Amino acid sequence: MSTGVPVIDIGALRAGDPAALRVLAREIGVAARETGFFSVVNHGVPADLIAAVFAQSTAFFAQPPALKASVGIEHSPAYRGYARIGYEQFDEAHPPDAKESFDVGPDRNLWPDGLPGFRATLERYYDALLALTVAIHRPIALDLGVDEHFFAPSFDGAIAIARLLYYPPHPGTFDGTLHGSAPHTDYGNVTFLAQDDAGGLELRMRDGTWIAIDPMPGAFVCNIGDCLMRWSNDVYVSNLHRVVNRSGRARYSVAFFGDPAGGALVECLPACSSAARPPKYAPITYGEYLQQRLRAAYPLQAGLG
Numbered sequence: 001m002s003t004g005v006p007v008i009d010i011g012a013l014r015a016g017d018p019a020a021l022r023v024l025a026r027e028i029g030v031a032a033r034e035t036g037f038f039s040v041v042n043h044g045v046p047a048d049l050i051a052a053v054f055a056q057s058t059a060f061f062a063q064p065p066a067l068k069a070s071v072g073i074e075h076s077p078a079y080r081g082y083a084r085i086g087y088e089q090f091d092e093a094h095p096p097d098a099k100e101s102f103d104v105g106p107d108r109n110l111w112p113d114g115l116p117g118f119r120a121t122l123e124r125y126y127d128a129l130l131a132l133t134v135a136i137h138r139p140i141a142l143d144l145g146v147d148e149h150f151f152a153p154s155f156d157g158a159i160a161i162a163r164l165l166y167y168p169p170h171p172g173t174f175d176g177t178l179h180g181s182a183p184h185t186d187y188g189n190v191t192f193l194a195q196d197d198a199g200g201l202e203l204r205m206r207d208g209t210w211i212a213i214d215p216m217p218g219a220f221v222c223n224i225g226d227c228l229m230r231w232s233n234d235v236y237v238s239n240l241h242r243v244v245n246r247s248g249r250a251r252y253s254v255a256f257f258g259d260p261a262g263g264a265l266v267e268c269l270p271a272c273s274s275a276a277r278p279p280k281y282a283p284i285t286y287g288e289y290l291q292q293r294l295r296a297a298y299p300l301q302a303g304l305g
Helices: 018-034 047-061 065-069 117-143 226-231 285-295
Strands: 008-009 038-041 081-083 102-103 163-166 180-183 190-195 199-205 210-212 219-224 240-244 249-260
Touching: 008 018, 018 038, 018 117, 047 102, 047 117, 047 163, 047 190, 047 249, 102 117, 117 163, 117 190, 117 249, 226 285
Parallel strands: 008 038
Antiparallel strands: 038 219, 081 102, 102 163, 163 249, 180 240, 190 219, 190 249, 199 210, 199 240
């Protein structure tokens, strides 16, 4: 089944074979340089855990507005909790996104009442995806010319986010304005996305055209984020993508934003610069960088935290 992007088997992360890890590093490196997107299979996250997260997501978004509002993100200085349709806006050129979401971080979370297993399931999923995020940085590090464990300390105290997403059916023909998620790039290092079978995720190619990244059972779509692009001095590509729900029914997905710790220093890696290609960005901690980005995307919370 074609997904529109390369499909990479990442079983080498668990195999303990240095040669296989180097092969994986080359595969990821090619995709990271060309479009910044690829799908991963044989990732080790249990299928029943992924199914349980989708079941909990469906249950949560079906709750009365008052219950969802009780854990509204506007009450959280840590950007945790529920965001209603229209709350998030990546770009003033487009209307606010037609989606609902619920964010979970490593701490300071808001948990709804009356949903058995909701918290426990999301916490298990968060832990599994954070472990996968740390693991996939091993071949990434090798590809970028540093020790395979270079990035591990940067994820000690990571502020990664797991996000449940609900997109209502798009009303009528897409006219290029109202998106489920308007064109954007992600803030962090890598994102893992689990999709249902409704479709809707699209990637902008170098010629400006948009291609669909079709759902693939059991796979995660993985993409490079702005922070890793910065770390690599733009060797890697953090690419524009969007969501348009053309399915005529509800669409659910679960994103995991693999962000490093707030104190992690993001600066050009030695192998990614030269006299002909000097560092493009000044060093910055990830926490400082993230606050800049969040205040732009969530203007209603600019005074919080």
